[in-house]
Amino acid sequence: MxxxxxxxxxxxxxxxxxxxxxxxxxxxxxxxxxxxxxxxxxxxxxxxxxxxxxxxxxxxxxxxxxxxxxxxxxxxxxxxxxxxxxxxxxxxxxxxxxxxxxxxxxxxxxxxxxxxxxxxxxxxxxxxxxxxxxxxxxxxxxxxxxxxxxxxxxxxxxxxxxxxxxxxxxxxxxxxxxxxxGSSRGTEQTLGNVLVVKTPIRRNSLNDPAIAEDLTDAPGMKWDRLDPVCVVYAGGTVGMVHQQDSDELHADYEMAAGVDTIVRYLRPKIAPLPFNIHFFSLLQTIDSSNVTAANWVDLATLLQEQMSNYQGFVILHGTNTLAYTASALSFLLSDSITQPVILTGAEVPLSVSNTDAVHNVEHAIRTAAHQAYNGPVRIPEVCVYWNNQLFRGNRVTKKYASDRTASFHTPNMPVPLGTLANDRLAIDYEHVRRTPPDAAVHRQPQPIHDIAKPRVEVMFIHPDMDFSDLEARFPPEMIDGLILLSYGPGNAPEDRDFLSMLDRLLSAGTIVVNITQCPYGRVELKLFETAATLFDLGVVDGYDMTLEAAYTKLLWAIARHGNRKQPGVREEIRKKFQRCVAGEMSASVYTVSFGPSQTFHPHDGYLVSDIPKFDGEVDRHDITEVFLRLESLKLPRDVTTAKVRVLFGRPPDTDAPEWAGNVLAEFTKTITAAERAAGEISKNLEITHPFRKCFRNEGFDVSLCVEGIDEVEFTSLSVVIYTTAAWGRGK
The missing domain is CATH 3.40.50.10140 (Toll/interleukin-1 receptor homology (TIR) domain)
Structure with a gap:
């Protein structure tokens, strides 16, 4: 009224x-x-x-x-x-x-x-x-x-x-x-469902005596049988209003003096909602262009601290780096998130008549309120609500510099998690993370890793790059991680200085990741030898991740595992990065490396590998693609063709027709003049169908022979397995 x-x-x-x-x-x-x-x-x-x-x-x-x-x-x-x-x-x-x-x-x-x-x-x-x-x-x-x-x-x-x-x-x-x-110090009390806490959040906790007093002194609110929704204003256009001395024709804007100002614009839309809402603001609001990894750690710490006190959370954020923040929070909270965390913002300031802020904030709050009557299903993920769509936070990237309706999209996740229709959010349940009903009770808070410590750089590959000063720009002892934004499906120049720089970084323990600079698509090992060259060096496959997701995930993976230079740590980081952790990629990548030929054992004309350590997470029904990579197979000078066969497991005792059931790959290669001069060949082969038939969800060995060559020598043989991202199915 x-x-x-x-x-x-x-x-x-x-x-x-x-x-x-x-x-x-x-x-x-x-x-x-x-x-x-x-x-x-x-x-x-x-x-x-x-x-x-x-x-x-x-x-x-x-x-x-x-x-x-x-x-x-x-x-x-x-x-x-x-x-x-x-x-x-x-x-x-x-x-x-x-x-x-x-x-x-x-x-x-x-x-x-x-x-x-x-x-x-x-x-x-x-x-x-x-x-x-x-x-x-x-x-x-x-x-x-x-x-x-x-x-x-x-x-x-x-x-x-x-x-x-x-x-x-x-x-x-x-x-x-x-x-x-009935207002009391630090709060603006309202009749109904909205509580504005004016005492700002100083860093990363609500365990502040002044905030505690604000919350304790609040009168009984209308919907006290439901957990409230927590809204945190972190900064950005969504909370900007006219400066007092500006006019309509020459408007200047400034951050709202307090979260109570923001609520005054929102109240007509949120007052009728059938649940309580607590509004907070950071003491130091963030211009999103100045956001840092330390800000992400503080936000994640705050959210984890309050995870059991609210039914959902909404973060009001600037649009420039909203996708980075959403991605970072998804990894920092991946082990402990049990409630929806929704980020949103606006392109038009709050005080402008045609602002998009009111719509975005209202529906972000409604999305977080899964306990409310007619509320959406609980979505225990970090998401972005924009215009009429709900996106997975770590799949989002900014599409337009400034557009009210389509600022963000998920190019490699074509279906959003939800779409607003007839004033209700229709959820695509197939893509929402599934957790057991009692997950919120049994899941214990995990450490929030300090992702502000690692140093990760980004290199955008472009024509006419000067690689002569790479050592100075990317010193191996200083760089913890490097993300390559490569051409198309993962291709990069074959410049000697460039490849030497990568080799030095990798040898020093730096984690190098390859993602495509294209908005759509992924790194594909099967298509081009230049992409395979990066794979041979030890560059990690980033598959179809956005830059925002790859950057924040690499910070998180390095911070999670500690010193990248310690024995075994680098491999653990590489392995973790290639797994789908929070729905950020369409597939998990498992690389099974069988080592160089010297580690194989001769058996009936074949070289037979040992069975490498395998974590057993792969179910053959989840396999989408499998590739075999044979690197630098040495050839005698007089060989004109090479017939190569690779088997799953060991060769049978007799040359029987049923051998075909064990064959992963078989090819005949005519040697070119360049290959003869180099004295070696490398080969990528798709082996999805035969591998899926042979694989039994456990470790395996392989056997290789080259017809006409007695002493077979090669640098490495690897099997790369791509599986559907199990995270989205609650595994």
Missing amino acids: PEIFFSYAHLDNELSEDNTHQFTDAVDHFRRVYTEIRKNRARPLAEDELFFDQHSIRDGDLITKSTTDAAKECLVMLAFFSPNYFGSEGCRAEWRAFNDEQKRGSAERARKLLIPIEVRPVDDVQLADEEGREWFTALTTADGLRRNITSEILLAKDTGPLYAAVEQLDKTMDDHVTRVR
């Missing part, structure tokens, strides 16, 4: 073009001034804050129930009195409803405030009945603020005195409304 009720006679609000000396639409004129003052004070009028009935009521008509209810429930009545006003039965009925409700309240509370404003002088109005005389006296007695706006001030073309008077009046009304609501 409205807080402020305009009671007036419609005859006092008729615009006349004949009068050039005074405003004749007195009430509309007052409302325009009041609206502008509220906007300039970063407290714009909400849709339901003001009751202003524009329908004319003739004598003898009954005022509508909605008008009566508004007069009863409002906290302030502005009575624009005049001879016309005192002659209106409708205006008397409005005052009667207001006055009767006031009399029912206790004297101590003084819940309702009547403020008369003179539209026309009233010298002597004859009202014979007692109620009429009480009405007349209440509005015309000159004490305090009852005559602080006279008709001369209200109607004059010089609006300076009126602005000054309305500014004072606004403060009086705001103080009254705040007192009636």
Whole structure:
């Protein structure tokens, strides 16, 4: 219900073009001034804050129930009195409803405030009945603020005195409304479901005595049987408002002074929601262009601390690096997230009439409220809500520099997690992470790894690159990780300086990752030898991850495993990076390396490998692709063709037809002049179908022979297995 009720006679609000000396639409004129003052004070009028009935009521008509209810429930009545006003039965009925409700309240509370404003002088109005005389006296007695706006001030073309008077009046009304609501230090209490905590979050915890006092002193809220939703304003356009001294044509914007300012714009949309909402703000709001890994660690620490206290979380963030923050949080919370964490923002400032902030924030909050009646299913992921779609946070990247409707997209995840239709969020359950019903009870908080410590750099591959100074730009002892943004499906130059630099970095323990610089698609080992060359060096396959996901995941993987230079740690980091951790890639990648030929054992004309350590996570039904990589098979100078066979397991004892069941790959290669000069060949082969038939979800060995060559020698033989991303299915 409205807080402020305009009671007036419609005859006092008729615009006349004949009068050039005074405003004749007195009430509309007052409302325009009041609206502008509220906007300039970063407290714009909400849709339901003001009751202003524009329908004319003739004598003898009954005022509508909605008008009566508004007069009863409002906290302030502005009575624009005049001879016309005192002659209106409708205006008397409005005052009667207001006055009767006031009399029912206790004297101590003084819940309702009547403020008369003179539209026309009233010298002597004859009202014979007692109620009429009480009405007349209440509005015309000159004490305090009852005559602080006279008709001369209200109607004059010089609006300076009126602005000054309305500014004072606004403060009086705001103080009254705040007192009636029962505010306490640090909080703006509201009737209903919204609690604004004005004490800012100093770093990464709500365990602050001032915040605890704010929350403890809050009155009982409406939906106390449900866990509330936590909203944290971190910064960005979503919380920007007009600077007080700027005008409409030359608008300047600034961060809102407090989260209470943001809530004033949101209240009309969120007040009816059937759950409670707690609003917080960071002490140091973040311009998203200045975001750091330390900010991500602080946010993740805060979210993990409060994971069991709220049914969901909403982070209001700037759009420039929103995708980075969403990706970072998804990895930092991957072991402990049990509730939805929704990031959103805006392209248009909050105080602009066509802002997208209100829609995005409202629906992000609704998405987080899975306990509410008709709320969505619980989505225990870090997500991004934008316009009408809900995306997985670590698949998002910015599509347009500035676009209200399509700023973000997930190019390699074509189906969003949810789509708003008919004011309800339709969830695509097939893609939502599945967890056991009691996961929130049994899952224990895990350490938030300090991803601010590792140093990860990004190299964008482009033509005419100068590789001569790579050693200085990327010193191996300083760089913990390097992400290559390569051409197409993972190709990079075969420049000797470039490859030597990569070899030095990898030898020093630096983790090098290869992702495509294209928005759509992935690194593909099978297509080009240049991509396979990076694989042979030890560069990690980033598959179809976005840059934002790859960058933050590499920080997390390095921070999680400690010193990358220790024996075995580098391989653990590589292995973890190629697994789908939080739905960030369409497949997990398992590389089974069988080593060089010297580690194989001769058996009946074959070289047979040992069975390497295999973690057993792969189910053959999840396999999507398998490739075999044979690197640098040495060839005698006189060989013109090479016939190669690779078996799954050991060769059978007899040369029987059923051998075909064990064959992973068999090919005949005509040796080119360049290959003969090099004395070696390398080969990529797809072996998905035969491997899936032979594989039994456990470690395996392979056998290789080259027809016509007795002493077979090669640098390495590897099998690369791609599986569907099991994370999304709750595994």
